Every structure is written in C-alpha cells, then in structure tokens.
Amino acid sequence: MPVKVMIPSPLRPYAGKRDSAEFSARTVGEALGHLTTEFGELRKHLFTEDGKLRSFVNVYVNDEDIRYLAKENTPTKDGDTISIIPSIAGGCGSLYCSCRLYGMTNERARD
Amino acid sequence: MAETSALWINGPIAEQIRAHGAETYPHECCGALLGRDSTAVPEINRGKDALAPAREILQLFPLVNRRDDSPRNRFSVTAQDVLEAEKAAGAQGLEVVGWYHSHPDHPARPSEYDRDHAWPWYSYIIVSVQNGAPQDMTSWRLNDDRAEFSPEGIEIRHRAAV
Numbered sequence: 001m002p003v004k005v006m007i008p009s010p011l012r013p014y015a016g017k018r019d020s021a022e023f024s025a026r027t028v029g030e031a032l033g034h035l036t037t038e039f040g041e042l043r044k045h046l047f048t049e050d051g052k053l054r055s056f057v058n059v060y061v062n063d064e065d066i067r068y069l070a071k072e073n074t075p076t077k078d079g080d081t082i083s084i085i086p087s088i089a090g091g092c093g094s095l096y097c098s099c100r101l102y103g104m105t106n107e108r109a110r111d
Numbered sequence: 112m113a114e115t116s117a118l119w120i121n122g123p124i125a126e127q128i129r130a131h132g133a134e135t136y137p138h139e140c141c142g143a144l145l146g147r148d149s150t151a152v153p154e155i156n157r158g159k160d161a162l163a164p165a166r167e168i169l170q171l172f173p174l175v176n177r178r179d180d181s182p183r184n185r186f187s188v189t190a191q192d193v194l195e196a197e198k199a200a201g202a203q204g205l206e207v208v209g210w211y212h213s214h215p216d217h218p219a220r221p222s223e224y225d226r227d228h229a230w231p232w233y234s235y236i237i238v239s240v241q242n243g244a245p246q247d248m249t250s251w252r253l254n255d256d257r258a259e260f261s262p263e264g265i266e267i268r269h270r271a272a273v
Contacts, residue, residue, distance in 0.1 A: 009206060010232035014255075044257055045231060056228050058190040066125035066191075086193050088210050090225035090235070091178070092138055094215035 003031050003076045004084040014041035028059060029072030031082050046084070058085040117232050117264045118250045119167040119211075123188070125267060127171050127246035132213035132238045143172035143196035144209035144234060165266075166234060172196045173219055181258035186212045209234030209250075216240070219247040221260045225244040234263055 002022040007015050021038065022034065023062045025031035032053075036043040044090065046057050059066045068072045076082065131140040146168040165225045174196070177187040181224040188196075188210065196207050210233060214220075219239035221229075229235060251260035 009208075009216055041255070056230075062170035080219050085190040087192065088141070088226040088230070089178075089186065089192045090210075090212055090222070092214035092224075093182075093224050107241040 002078065004081045005031055005033075005035050006081060006083050007087055009040055010043060010086065011084065014045065015039040024059060025076055027072065027076060028061060028066050028074045031076060032059070032072070056087045056089055059083070060085060083103055113144060116261075117165045117266050118236075118254060119165050119188055119266050119268045121168075121268045124168055125173060125248065125265075127173075128211050128236060128238055128248065131171075131173055131211075132215075132240040132245045132269075133243060135159050135176065135182075135213065136243045137185070137215045138238045139147040139178075139186040139213050139215060141172070141175045141176050141186040141188055143188075143193075143207050143209060144168045144236065145170040145172055145200040145203070145205045146197070146208045148208055160233070167268075168208065168234075170200075170203070170207060171199060171211070172199050172207075183215060184217075189194065207233075209236065211236035211238065212248065213238050216242070219249040221251050225251075226257070229257075229260070231255060231257075234267075235260070 003022045004022050007018060008022050012019060013072050016039065019020050021035060025034060032046065036046065046054060048054055053072065060077060061069065061074055061080055062065040066072065131142065133138065149165050150166060165218045171228060172214050174188055174192050176182050177189055177192070178185040188219065191258045193207070214237055219237045219256055221235065221237060225235065234250050234252060236248060250263040250265050252263050
C-alpha cells in the first residue's frame with residue numbers, strides 16, 4: 001500500500017483538481033518529490049527557489065508535524081497519510097507596500 | 112488593471128469584516144471566508160452582468176491574530192486554525208475559499224509580505240482601517256507565477272446567508 005498525499009484546496013488546480021495522490025516513498029521528501037514531479041506546477045508553491053519547504057507550508061505524517069520529527073527525512077511506511085496544511089500570514093508592514101505596483105505612492109512601514 | 116474574477120458577498124458579511132477591522136484596531140484582524148467556488152454556484156443564480164467566474168462568501172470564521180510580537184502590521188493564522196476553519200465550513204457544506212485581514216492606517220492593497228506568504232486560488236480580502244474607521248475593502252488573488260496579485264471585483268449581493 002503506497003503513501004497517500006493529501007492536497008489542500010488552493011493547490012488542487014495545479015494537481016489535476018485531485019485532492020490526493022499516492023506514491024511509493026520511504027520518506028516525506030521522497031513523496032513530495034514524486035508529487036512535484038507528477039505535478040510540476042506545484043513546486044513553486046511548496047518550495048522556495050533553493051528547494052526548501054516554504055515557511056507557511058505545514059506537512060504532517062498522519063497527525064505529526066514533520067518539524068518535530070525528522071523534517072523531510074521523516075520516514076514513511078505503507079499506508080501513511082501525508083497532509084499538506086496551509087498556514088496563512090500577511091500584513092501591511094513590509095518595507096514598501098506593493099501598492100507601487102498599482103500606481104500608488106510608496107509607503108514606508110512604521111517599524 | 113483588469114479584474115479577472117468576481118467575489119460575491121452579502122452586505123452584512125461585508126460589514127462584519129469592516130467591524131472586525133475596527134474592533135481590533137490598531138492591530139490587524141484576520142479570519143476565514145467560508146463559501147462556495149464558482150463550480151458549485153448554479154449558472155441560473157448568476158446575474159447577467161456578473162463577472163465570471165464568481166465565488167460566493169456565505170459566512171465568516173473570525174480568528175485571533177497569532178502574531179503577538181507584531182500585531183499592528185502582521186497577522187498569522189496557524190495550521191490548526193486553518194483546520195478548524197475547514198471543519199466549520201465542511202459542517203455546513205461550504206469550503207474555505209479565502210481569508211480576510213485589515214491594514215491599520217495603510218491602503219487596502221497587498222504588501223510584498225502579503226504576496227510572499229500568499230497561497231494561490233484563495234481570495235484575500237483586505238480592509239483598510241484609518242484612525243480606527245474602516246475604509247476601502249478590496250479582494251485579491253495570487254497569480255499562478257506568484258509574481259503579483261490580481262484584483263478581484265467585490266460584488267455586494269442582497270441575499271440571506273446560509
């Protein structure tokens with residue numbers, strides 16, 4: 001029985017609208033590698049340009065956050081479920097607001 | 112910049128978002144947008160002049176801003192919060208189709224920080240709160256290439272929430 005990877009709603013348009021995919025994999029990294037090989041458009045949403053998982057991408061094996069296991073080296077066994085869970089962040093305080101993209105005045109953050 | 116999609120929201124829900132922004136001022140508020148994506152909205156219910164594809168917001172799931180260290184210019188929603196929001200949506204046959212937050216004393220425009228941390232597909236509503244009073248409210252979707260957001264037209268609907 002392979003490992004099942006659960007795909008969150010915002011990424012399904014890049015995965016053939018599927019909510020899950022199954023792969024044979026010995027680690028989380030291997031499973032995510034298979035996932036992004038099969039669905040190449042997912043890669044930029046999951047990984048930074050230098051290949052690290054984006055900070056707001058949370059990955060669980062069954063109910064365990066891989067940050068508290070061995071991260072992407074976390075071993076998997078047949079029948080495991082890998083879940084990709086978003087966390088959400090934002091705010092107005094970057095150095096310059098991207099409002100300049102829309103023809104507005106640059107704004108400096110207050111802090 | 113052309114609006115490429117439309118977000119339907121009823122008046123009371125739009126007011127709830129504004130009120131949440133005023134309530135937490137000068138800190139940022141945040142919450143989930145529960146609703147239905149266009150594929151689940153029957154064509155017959157779309158107005159003739161509605162922009163397509165439409166997405167409909169039917170409920171809010173207000174959340175606590177987890178950024179205790181910098182709540183005036185940052186918000187954070189944990190994975191556990193996301194799961195709770197999805198559970199609440201699923202219990203009513205809805206899904207989490209986006210997120211809202213406020214920009215205290217800043218325009219209702221996404222920041223670089225917003226873009227860098229955004230997910231595709233979700234609608235991101237931003238309400239500007241100036242001196243404690245809610246002002247403009249806009250909605251945005253991250254482009255496929257992650258390079259920038261596209262504006263999403265907000266259409267105020269007059270119908271009861273589920």
